[in-house]
Amino acid sequence: MRKIAMLNQKGGVGKTTSVVNIAAALAMDQARVVVADFDPQAHLTIHLGVEPDNVEMGTYKVLTDSVDFTQAVTMARPNLWLLGANINLVGAESELVSVVGRETIFREAVVAAEDKFDYMMIDCPPSLGLLTLNALAAVDEVIIPLQPHFLALQGLGKLLQTISLVSKRINPSLRVSGILFCMFDSRTSLSEEVKNDIQNFLDNARDTDCPWKDARIIPTAVRRNIKLAESPSYGKTIFEYEPNCHGSEDYRQIARFLRNGQTEEISEQTAADL
Numbered sequence: 001m002r003k004i005a006m007l008n009q010k011g012g013v014g015k016t017t018s019v020v021n022i023a024a025a026l027a028m029d030q031a032r033v034v035v036a037d038f039d040p041q042a043h044l045t046i047h048l049g050v051e052p053d054n055v056e057m058g059t060y061k062v063l064t065d066s067v068d069f070t071q072a073v074t075m076a077r078p079n080l081w082l083l084g085a086n087i088n089l090v091g092a093e094s095e096l097v098s099v100v101g102r103e104t105i106f107r108e109a110v111v112a113a114e115d116k117f118d119y120m121m122i123d124c125p126p127s128l129g130l131l132t133l134n135a136l137a138a139v140d141e142v143i144i145p146l147q148p149h150f151l152a153l154q155g156l157g158k159l160l161q162t163i164s165l166v167s168k169r170i171n172p173s174l175r176v177s178g179i180l181f182c183m184f185d186s187r188t189s190l191s192e193e194v195k196n197d198i199q200n201f202l203d204n205a206r207d208t209d210c211p212w213k214d215a216r217i218i219p220t221a222v223r224r225n226i227k228l229a230e231s232p233s234y235g236k237t238i239f240e241y242e243p244n245c246h247g248s249e250d251y252r253q254i255a256r257f258l259r260n261g262q263t264e265e266i267s268e269q270t271a272a273d274l
C-alpha cells in the first residue's frame, strides 16, 4: 500500500479537493483506494456524500478507541473506501494527551490493512497538531498543495521543519514527494514566478539529505475551475459532477502521474519519436 498525506497547515489551498479527486481517479482505474478524513470539519466525508453524523466509527474511533481500521472504513464508491470524520474528532487531541505513543496510533492501526488497499490518502487538518503527526507517522509520502500566491512560501518553513522532525524522530521513511499547484491561473505571471521560486528551492535541496530532496513539482497544475468549487455541495467527485471540465482533466492527469512518475517524460518522448 502506498501511503500519502495531503498536507498544508493553511486552509483553503486544495487539500480536500485533491484527495477526493485523485483518489476517485485512481479508483476508476481499478486501484483499491482508501481515503482518511483527519479534519474535524469533515469536508472530505461530506464531499464524498456521506453525512458526518452517520459516521459511527471513522477516524476518531480508530485513534481513541482502538477500533480496527478495516472495520471502521465504509465503501464510498466502487474501489474507494472512506475512513470518515465527524465533529468528535475535535476532542481527539486532548483525549490522547497523556497516552504513551500517541503519535503512532494511526500507523499501528493501518498495519493490518497493508495488503487490502493499493493507496491510502490522508486529508490532513489545517494545523500541525497531533492529528497531523499521526498522519505523518503513518505515511511514506507527503504531497503539499499550494496556491500560487505571493504568500505561498510563507508557512512552508514551519511545515517542512515539522516534516523534518517527524522523519528524524518517528518515521525515517517520510519524504515529500510532490508539490501540487492548485487553483492555478497560467495567465498571471505571479503563478509562474511562485512556481520558479519553488523550483529553485527544491533544486537547492537536491544534494542534502532532507526529506524533500527528491520532491518534484507535479507537472500538471490544477487550473482554477468553478466546477471543482461546486461539486462538494452535491457530494460528488468532479468525474461524477462534470466529467469533461478542466478540473476532471487535471485530476485525471495528476492521478496518472502519481501512478507512474514517468508518464510525462514518456509521452514527451513518444511525441518526439513520431
Ligand SMILES: Nc1ncnc2c1ncn2[C@@H]1O[C@H](COP(=O)(O)OP(=O)(O)O)[C@@H](O)[C@H]1O
Residues within 6 Å of the ligand: 010, 011, 012, 013, 014, 015, 016, 017, 018, 043, 182, 183, 184, 222, 223, 224, 225, 226, 228, 229, 230, 232
Ligand atoms: N482548482 C480549483 N478551482 C476552483 N475552486 C477550487 C479549486 N480547488 C479547490 N477549490 C475550492 O476552494 C475551496 C478550498 O479548497 P479545499 O480543497 O477545501 O481546501 P483545503 O482542504 O486545503 O482547505 C473549496 O471551496 C473548494 O471547492
Ligand SMILES: [Mg+2]
Residues within 6 Å of the ligand: 012, 015, 016, 017, 039, 043, 044, 123
Ligand atoms: Mg480540507
